[in-house]
Each structure stands twice: as structure tokens, then as C-alpha cells.
Amino acid sequence: MAGTPGSTSQGVEKRPKQARPGAGKTDTSKVLAVPKGRTGAARILLGRDAVMIYVLLVVVIYASIVIPRFASPVTVGFLLLDVIPTLLIALPMTLVIISGEIDLSVASIAGLTSALMGVLWQGGMNIGLVLVICVLAGLVAGAFNGVLIAYLGLPSLAVTIGTLALFRGLALVVIGDNAVANFPPGLTAFFTSKIGGTGIPTVMVGVVLLIIAFAVVLHFTPFGRGLFALGYSKEAATFVGIDVARSKFLLYLATGTVSALAGIYWTLRYSSARSDNASGLELAVIAAVLLGGVSIFGGKGSIPGVLAGVLLIGTINYALKLDRVSEVVLIIVTGSLLIISVVAPNIASAIKQARHSRRVRTAPLP
């Protein structure tokens, strides 16, 4: 249904040609850039991203002034260690939501990975091998979601609510109510270690590489641009030659794999492998992604915006904790932020729409 291989390659070839005008060099730019409107969308996203980053900056500066000891490398270390799982999973989640789908099973995949890790390691397997198997498990879990959603055409919300329970259940089957803690001290120490005096966790290097990879895929490849089209209209995307099923399948492979990485990180950072690890993380991730300006209806969003969203929630969280504000307040704050971030653009576009229609109405008839 999603187009023959021929039409796919045609679409793939066409897109880079259209993408080139962005660089502003080829002579076709004037012709192609105007009807396409992609860069226009990006400009609007720039506005949204920029706002997010300003808000983040304001929060950081305000917290540095008001909260004693907030402005310190220690904060950076603790804060980043806390947000890394959210940050990791938010990357593929951004792509999934932009393409108009959702994945609620990510935290359960992380939990399953954690459980597997515990059992395999306790069983005496080489730690390297354990890690490889865990990543593969994430890949398989993602593929399972992917097949159901992309190739059987089932709604992702229903499928991943199911696998949310299924994978968590499997985790419980794998490890039961045990907790495995005796991971190699060198390895667990590495996962909480920081780069010199900067406070930046060493693992952040890997996370940054992943961020760059996902940003490049989403914003600079035909595949990534196709996801935006997919989120706007699946039919239209199919017509322009995007292999919808394949794209979706790849996305779920990515969420599965990255969730496994987050599960491994979680296990080693807390040096505890348990079936209930990372529970509830899916909602934190989705909240951060939406706050970062990704439209829940698909078609809109960016990696920089999401980064700002994740860091904003993380910073507010940590700052309030440092100020010993109760977690009850904390939940209210993040909840309100989310509502505002979803409502604000709607109000803005409603105003714009109203202005536009007034202008149209008052325009002289031909």
C-alpha cells in the first residue's frame, strides 16, 4: 500500500533536490522553495524553540540567583544524571510523535532490559555480552511494536498500551521480585562519573552523539523530512512516494533500541536491576516532548525544542528539590507548564486566524 520500491526511490531522490535550496545555492531554489513551505514551517518552529530556550535560560538564571548553591557544577552533574533517561527516549519519541504516532511502551522496554540485565549478569554471563543481548532485546521489542503498527496497520496507541503492560509483565516474569545489585563496580562507577571538574557526566558524551544523530536524521535527511509529511497527512506522504510502513517500522526499532539503552543506563546508574525500573517514565518523556513544541497531532516539532523541553523540566525539578519544595508542588508546576505549552500556540493561531479572516472579509470584492 505504501508504494512500490520504484516510487520510494523516486521520492527519496526528489527530496534532497528540494532540500538543497535551503543552502541557497542552486538556481532551482526560487522555484521549489516557495511552494514547498518547509523552511517556513521551520521558521515558525524557530520561534517556538527560541521561546523554549529563553524560558530555560530565565529559569536557570533565576534559580542561580534565588536558590543557594544552584549555580554549581554539582548541579549540572546531578541534574544531567537525572534527565539522561528522559533525554535519551525523548529523541526517538520526538520522531514518532512528529510522524503522528505514539509509543507508550518505552519505559516498559527499559524495565524489561533492566530485568534481563540483572538475570543474565547474575547467571554469570560476560557483562559485554549481557549489554549486547539487552540492546538486541530492545530492538526485538521495538520490532514487535513496529510490525503490529506499521505492517498490520494497528493504531499505535492501542498497540503500545498493550505492550506497555506486556513488556512490564515479561520483566516481572524474567526477574520476579528480586533485585540484582552486584554489577561490576568499575562499570557502575563509570555511569555516575563526571568529566573532570565540569560536573558533566561522562556518559553525556554518548548522549550528545545520539542527540546529534537524531537531529541530523530528523532535520537534514529525506527520511526525516518525510516524517513531517507523514505526520501531516499519511495519504499525501504515500502519494509523494514515502514508504509509510517502512518509516514507521524504523521508528519503532529506534524507540525500542534507545529505550534499551535507557534501561541499561538506569540499571547501572542506580546499580539495581529490577522489574519496576523506569516505571512511569513514558509519561515524563511525552510531557517533555510536548513541552518542547512537538505537536501531539504530528507534523510539527524539532530536536532542539525537545532538548530545551527536557532540560527545562529537569531544571525546574532539580531547582525545586534543592529548595526543598514538596513534590506535590512540583507535579503541579510541570503539569501547568505542559498545559500552557499546548494551549499557548493554539491561542496564537486562533488570533492569527481571526485577523486573517477579518482581513479577507474586509478585502474589496473583485
Add this chain to the structure above:
Amino acid sequence: MRFIHSGSTGRRAAFAALATSAALILSACGGGAATEGSGSESGSGSEGDQTITFIPKQLNNPYTDVVLGGGEDGAKEAGFASSEVVGPLDASASSQVSFINAETQRGTNVIVIAANDPDAVGPALEEARAAGAKIVAFDSDTNPDYRDLFVSQVNAKDVALIQLELISEQIGGKGEIAILSATANATNQNEWIKFMEEELESNPDYADIELVAKVYGDDDDTKSFQEAQGLLQAYPDLKGIISPTTVGIAATARYLSTSEYKGKVALTGLGLPNEMRPFVKDGTVTEFALWDPAQLGYVAAFAGKALADGDITGETGDTFEAGELGEREVGDGGIVLVGPPTQFNADNIDDYDF
């Protein structure tokens, strides 16, 4: 399509945003370098301005509130300049870590923690100790490597055995029983359950009692209620339920009291007198047990003070004064015992208010 503007700002925008984020992270750590030194100095503090922070398993738990009430009283009497309570809303393994981190950064002198997981809090506690904090575990122990002392309500085995005794009495020494516990990973609950299972197997008095199920209500009222309901449906011959958690026993009692099983299925475990009073009076529950949780927090605060002052190091045989409760000794494994559990029934329950 709605967006019909053109321009090449898209990529530059994305890059600019990325760069800004990166710059932000860098500036956040760069700017703080100077303040860090002064921060940790004031944290070490001299005597008289010592601070103590309690980190319970989760907030908004009635049992925890009583423990913390005792802790705050103890902290005041022991002479701490300030005492704080911080903690997560959910009792998951890792939820306490960021609270420990924040306290480490604030330079808190004594951290009193009831661990949701004995190991997950380990690295964070190690950092706290490296920064000079004393760690007292209470209620639910951490791995002994990560704390200076563990203040335990009572001997874990006593707690387990008293619950078995109570259930055996109430069901006439034979029949099917089940356990409704807190979370599947709760250190203290699991230890009690382990002792109960061992005793059931080894003690001939309990030969006719069969433990048919262990379920977990996650210390969540609704979930515990549903688990209790499920137990009675799944095991029609069930004679009794042991719930070694105050949330679980109250929820189960609430279910039993409105069901056909009221008075027929025995319920015992660890409960708060104030929560259980109506169920004892209406005949749903005959007798249950608990220590005075306020004493737990109280002793923990004094233990923290003794550690912070350097009076004790947590070695076996160390002794310290715990206010009005008198002298306490550190036992094997750095464990301080508070006292034996109390049994509550219709005759004495009105004497207690917590």
C-alpha cells in the same frame, strides 16, 4: 499547507538552537565554579548549626507521618538547628536518589533515610558521605555499606513471628492464609515474609496452616483494596490474611468490613491504631500489632546527632542517649533496636493515638 513562507533560516535556526543549548549547559557549570568552594565550607558547619533531613519512602503515608513526627521531635530535643522532610510521592526504587543529591549539595549534616531499595540509593549516599554527611537508615535498611547506622523498629524476626501467632490464634491454627504486602521489593516487608515462610515450614504448631498466596498492593490504597478483593475471589477457602503494611491492612479491613467475609476471614498484620479503630470495634479485625512508629524517628534523630557530634561511629557496642527513651546500644551490623511490638485489640486500642 499552512506555512507558505520561504527562506533558508530553518537549518541555521536548528543549529543555533542546538548551540544555545550546549552553551547553556556549559555556562551553567562554568558560572558556578566560584561559588562551589564557599558552599561546601558552610555546609560542614560547627556544632549548633547542624542540620538533619529525613527522606521517607514516600510522602503522604499515614505511618510515615507518625514516624516523621517523632523524628522532628527527636531532632529538636537532640539539638539540631533545623530538620527537614523531603521525599518522593511514589515509593519506586530510584525516586529517592535526586532528593539525596539535593541534600548532598545543600550540605546537610545528617540524612535519615528509609530506603525503597537497598542498593539503588547506594551511589548517591556514597557521594553524600564523601561530602561529609552521616547516614542513618531507619524503617527500611540500605545495603550496610552505604550507611552508618540502621535504626530498626524491632527485631525483624519478632515482627514476623508475632503476626504469625496472631493469625494462627484467629483462624484456630489451620487453614489457608495469604499475605498482602507493600511493594515486591520492600526490604523490611520481604524480610518479615521470609521469616514467616521459614517459621511456617519449620514450626509444627503451624503444620496445618498453608500460605497460598503473596500479593502486593504497592502501599497504594486502591491497589491494596483490589488485591484484597482478588485474593478472596481466587481463594474461596481463605481463612486469614496477613498484611504487614499499614496501608494494606487498612484497605483490606475496609474491603472485608463491607463484604460477606466480615468476621469470617481473619485479618491481622501491622496497622495504625487510629486507622484500624473502627474495624476493631465493628468486629472485622480482632488483633493486630505495631511498634510505636514515633519512637523510630525519635531514636533515629538522636542516633544522627551522636554520629554528627562524633560521639559514636556506628561500631558495635557504641552507646548513645536517646532522650526520654534512655540509652540505646548499637548491635551487630550497626543496627539499633527501638523496642518490641505492641499488640492492639478492642481492650487497649483507645489508649493509643497515632
